[in-house]
Amino acid sequence: MDEQARIMQALGGVSLAGHSVQGGMALPPPHGHEGADGDGRKQDIGDILHQIMTITDQSLDEAQAKKHGLNCHRMKPALFSVLCEIKEKTGLSIRGAQEEDPPDPQLMRLDNMLLAEGVAGPEKGGGSAAAAAAAAASGGASDNSIEHSDYRAKLTQIRQIYHTELEKYEQACNEFTTHVMNLLREQSRTRPISPKEIERMVGIIHRKFSSIQMQLKQSTCEAVMILRSRFLDARRKRRNFSKQATEILNEYFYSHLSNPYPSEEAKEELAKKCSITVSQVSNWFGNKRIRYKKNIGKFQEEANLYAAKTAVTAAHAVAAAVQNNQTNSPTTPNSGFQMKDEEFQLDSAESKNTLLTNMFTGSSGSFNLPNSGDMFMSMQNLNGDSYQGAQVGANVQSQVDTLRHVISQTAGYNDSLGGNSLYSPHGLNANGGWQDAGTPSSVISPTEGPGSVHSDTSN
DNA sequence: CGCCATGATTACCC
DNA sequence: GGGTAATCATGGCG
DSSP states (O other): OHHHHHHHHHHTTOEETTEEOGGGOOSOOSSOOOOOSHHHHHHHHHHHHHHHHTGGGSOHHHHHHHHHHHHTOTTHHHHHHHHHHHHHHHTGGGGSSOOOOOOOHHHHHHHHHHHHTTSSSSOOTTTOHHHHHHHHTSOOTTTTHHHHHHHHHHHHHHHHHHHHHHHHHHHHHHHHHHHHHHHHHHHTTTSOOOHHHHHHHHHHHHHHHHHHHHHHHHHHHHHHHHHHHHHHHHHHSOOOOOHHHHHHHHHHHHHTTTSOOOOHHHHHHHHHHHTSOHHHHHHHHHHHHHHHHHTHHHHHHHHHHHHHHHHHHHHHHHHHHHHHHHHSOTTOTTTTOOOOOSSSOOOSHHHHHHHHHHHHOSTTSSOOOTTHHHHHHHHHHHTSOOSSOOOTTOOHHHHHHHHHHHHHHHHHHHHTOOSOSOOOOOSBOTTSSBOOTTOOOOOOOTTSOHHHHTOOOOO
16 A cells, blocks of 8 residues: 555646546545645545535435546546546455356365255155155155154255245345446446456455355254254164064075075065065074174074974965876876965075975074985976976876875974074074075084984974 | 174174 | 274163
8 A cells, every 4th residue: 555655646636627636546636626735635635524424424326426426527537547547556456357256165075965865956745855765764664754754844844944045145145246246347347447456356255155154054064963853863763673574574584594695676575565665684694693693592592483483384385286287287297386375475486496495494594304305306397497406297196195194284383383493503604694596505503513403203 | 681683783804 | 895893872671
């Protein structure tokens, strides 16, 4: 500013139609002052200040008239060029093009979060992806639907407030920007303002407003987080699954003990049957695998129980198959062998095979019956593929006989189930992991001696 | 109220 | 991304 004052001093004496530009005042006062002496200058400044202070008292028309008078003044172009020169010399205009302000990471984070939470972004009927995701992870569809709808309603509320406020801010920002731009454009007729400067001013205004916007976004994020945490807290209040659901899951687990990793489809199927979500099924299997592996002994009884259940179910299916085989086409062993049990539907040949081997051999971590070797060989053919070389051309009648044998044995076995260690948990390998499906193992239960593997069922 | 069962979450691994 | 292991936190029972 020193320099500017100096320049102004140097320019002192340049008079425009008797109006002094001394003292740094660019605008010539409307009525004249003589004298450039000290006292007169003071008086001059005081006068100008007074004018400025009382400018608001003037009527708009009066001001407009004055402005017009100034613009039409014959010396105005000269004054304008002088002002331009001063400005150039003082370097006031060279502060324009500076930062191309890079996107604020904080703002980006907030934006991303709001988008993810479904607050920002395209309208989606209030539901939002986040709510849907939360719903998916929140378990029983009917159980917490109330909480869920509550969550959605609150989220919608937040969303609405956010959008209203955002709109308000934008509107205010636009209004203010146009106002300032108009003002500056207007002023650019009397003082040197380049379009670049106007642009810069607009940028400044936008930055100011975006900082306000950021606050809005931040508080919206906070609100969503609070809502979400409350919702998640509520979700954390776990409910035990229904007995039926647990049963279904256990049945699947123990009948696939050799490879208790349900496929995505199987998970969906189980989820549907149990009225739980797929992720809950995954959770359940994750927990089950871990806990089973950790303490196989503890699960022995349960395993027996479910294996027996499965066996009975399967036996029914086998009986049906036998019936089918006898009545339909005895020459084609595989035709008609379909498990149609609605209660425990096995939808692939692989699973049937696993089930059967689980039932009748100890090799996949399920039952262990006397003469199982025989039956194992016989059973393999039923599904056409075998673990140990199928007897492709096996005698159909012998298979039917074997099946009858199996059924009677299974039934009897089931009756005599008395908590004996009938079941040996194979499928678990020495490394503590499960073996691949369909590869019967000879690994012996870590919790039991070899004897238990072939323990007689007294049946 | 303490204990165990159990569903969910988290960190880490492959 | 799905799995394991550890852990948390609640439900439920004696």
